[in-house]
Amino acid sequence: MIQKKICMLGAFAVGKTSLVRRFVKSIFDDRYLTSLGVKIDKKVVEVDGQEVMLLLWDLEGEDDFHTLSTSYLRGTSGYFLVVDGTRKETLGVALDIHKRIREQMGDLPFYLLANKSDLESVWEIGKDELDSVRAQGIPVRLTSAKLGSGVEESFAELAASLIADS
Amino acid sequence: MRHDSLNRLLSQLDTLVLERVGDDEFRPLDPAPPFLEQVFPGTSPDTGWNYRSSPFLEHFMVDARAHWAENTDQPLWSEYWTETDPQGEEHSFQAVVMSVDGVDCLVIFQQANMGAERRELLRHARSNLLLQRYLENEVDKRTQSLREREEEIVYRLLDAADYRDEETGTHIRRMSLYAALLAENLGWSSMMVDKIRLASSMHDIGKIGIPDGILLKAGRLSASEFAVMEKHTLIGGEILAGSKTDVLRMAHDIAVAHHENWDGSGYPHGLSGERIPTAARVVAVCDVFDALAHDRVYRVALPLDQVLDIMDKLRGTKFEPRLFDLFMRLLPRILEIKEQYKDSERHRPPLI
Numbered sequence: 001m002i003q004k005k006i007c008m009l010g011a012f013a014v015g016k017t018s019l020v021r022r023f024v025k026s027i028f029d030d031r032y033l034t035s036l037g038v039k040i041d042k043k044v045v046e047v048d049g050q051e052v053m054l055l056l057w058d059l060e061g062e063d064d065f066h067t068l069s070t071s072y073l074r075g076t077s078g079y080f081l082v083v084d085g086t087r088k089e090t091l092g093v094a095l096d097i098h099k100r101i102r103e104q105m106g107d108l109p110f111y112l113l114a115n116k117s118d119l120e121s122v123w124e125i126g127k128d129e130l131d132s133v134r135a136q137g138i139p140v141r142l143t144s145a146k147l148g149s150g151v152e153e154s155f156a157e158l159a160a161s162l163i164a165d166s
Numbered sequence: 167m168r169h170d171s172l173n174r175l176l177s178q179l180d181t182l183v184l185e186r187v188g189d190d191e192f193r194p195l196d197p198a199p200p201f202l203e204q205v206f207p208g209t210s211p212d213t214g215w216n217y218r219s220s221p222f223l224e225h226f227m228v229d230a231r232a233h234w235a236e237n238t239d240q241p242l243w244s245e246y247w248t249e250t251d252p253q254g255e256e257h258s259f260q261a262v263v264m265s266v267d268g269v270d271c272l273v274i275f276q277q278a279n280m281g282a283e284r285r286e287l288l289r290h291a292r293s294n295l296l297l298q299r300y301l302e303n304e305v306d307k308r309t310q311s312l313r314e315r316e317e318e319i320v321y322r323l324l325d326a327a328d329y330r331d332e333e334t335g336t337h338i339r340r341m342s343l344y345a346a347l348l349a350e351n352l353g354w355s356s357m358m359v360d361k362i363r364l365a366s367s368m369h370d371i372g373k374i375g376i377p378d379g380i381l382l383k384a385g386r387l388s389a390s391e392f393a394v395m396e397k398h399t400l401i402g403g404e405i406l407a408g409s410k411t412d413v414l415r416m417a418h419d420i421a422v423a424h425h426e427n428w429d430g431s432g433y434p435h436g437l438s439g440e441r442i443p444t445a446a447r448v449v450a451v452c453d454v455f456d457a458l459a460h461d462r463v464y465r466v467a468l469p470l471d472q473v474l475d476i477m478d479k480l481r482g483t484k485f486e487p488r489l490f491d492l493f494m495r496l497l498p499r500i501l502e503i504k505e506q507y508k509d510s511e512r513h514r515p516p517l518i
Contacts, residue, residue, distance in 0.1 A: 036285045
């Protein structure tokens with residue numbers, strides 16, 4: 001079976017682990033349980049009638065206490081940049097990570113997930129900012145790990161891009 | 167320490183020590199800890215240790231091999247990572263590779279307690295960061311709301327005062343934006359820029375105390391009338407005096423000193439140079455520009471080249487040269503503001 005490594009990247013508490021849990025186990029927990037280091041989950045998806053094993057590398061979020069070690073990106077086929085729509089600064093963190101990855105690994109399939117769309121009424125990241133991100137050629141998807149909206153579709157889209165890219 | 171004691175100690179520490187016996191083969195140096203078979207399926211005392219069941223370790227082995235090849239004394243630590251056993255329970259680990267007396271070793275620690283403590287510590291720290299950020303946001307929102315309320319009160323009072331004056335609300339608006347632009351380009355903090363934006367709008371508040379016959383006179387003022395008119399600076403100063411609010415203290419300085427001249431020839435106190443508060447020096451340049459470039463009851467607006475010619479002649483006498491030069495550098499943006507906030511016709515009481 002084809003295996004593809006996908007990294008979940010972004011600032012802390014943006015919902016990377018929750019997105020993986022929603023996608024892999026269809027569950028959501030409202031409590032904030034910070035990630036420590038790396039956790040890898042697996043899920044088999046079907047792309048164009050072909051089974052693909054996704055290895056989802058959930059990497060500890062970036063903050064003052066932790067900076068992403070890019071060695072863990074080695075061998076990645078694609079990635080998600082996750083931002084929390086209610087915290088403007090997480091967009092900057094995600095774009096900074098994206099820049100570092102491109103410098104080190106070139107162009108890989110990826111999506112920027114604007115998470116917590118269930119809280120869109122209190123988002124600090126406005127439509128204009130997301131439009132400006134899109135204008136830079138960055139594909140943006142709105143997700144809610146809590147409600148599950150946009151999650152399955154985003155993983156499916158990235159999986160399809162990975163197969164098309166290989 | 168005896169070998170069996172060491173083995174017992176390592177076993178109790180939930181630590182697996184492996185010796186590298188081939189490029190890809192490892193031999194346990196201590197009795198297998200309980201987590202081994204549970205977390206790394208395919209591993210048994212007979213078949214040896216199967217690290218390939220862990221994508222994380224498989225990845226780390228690439229770095230480990232490079233590290234062993236360097237033959238260094240320094241250990242190489244992995245990140246913490248989490249494995250899930252068949253029962254769905256999560257276990258945290260950390261690995262380290264090193265060479266001891268020419269033997270390549272891999273040590274895996276199960277971070278049962280330490281991992282949980284570290285995670286809890288991080289969770290607290292990050293929750294505090296989120297809380298701190300939330301509180302800062304709330305303070306910002308409240309501050310912004312207070313500032314807007316403060317501005318609204320000031321602008322409404324000014325509007326009432328302006329009702330009997332020739333100066334319109336747009337003059338006040340332009341003035342405050344010119345002043346803020348200059349302050350920003352002087353390197354002032356955003357808080358100070360906000361202050362001068364609001365404080366400068368009150369520069370002529372003292373005109374409220376000048377009789378209509380002088381304030382609204384269409385022709386030139388006589389010397390005695392001008393002496394009365396000059397008093398608007400002191401009246402403004404009295405209105406704004408004694409406040410504990412920074413913005414009103416700055417407004418006071420501006421109201422009193424915006425007609426002082428760099429060479430000491432101005433009024434009301436004949437201050438010169440840096441004895442004139444900087445905010446008042448900034449407003450002086452902006453006020454003269456806006457007054458010359460717009461209609462007044464006693465004359466029509468002058469063409470831009472004439473305005474600039476007059477102002478250039480005042481450089482070093484009325485205006486601080488550095489501020490006038492800055493104003494000229496910012497002229498394109500000044501003209502944008504002028505264009506954006508044009509005077510509009512509005513109802514005024516008939517002149518008496």
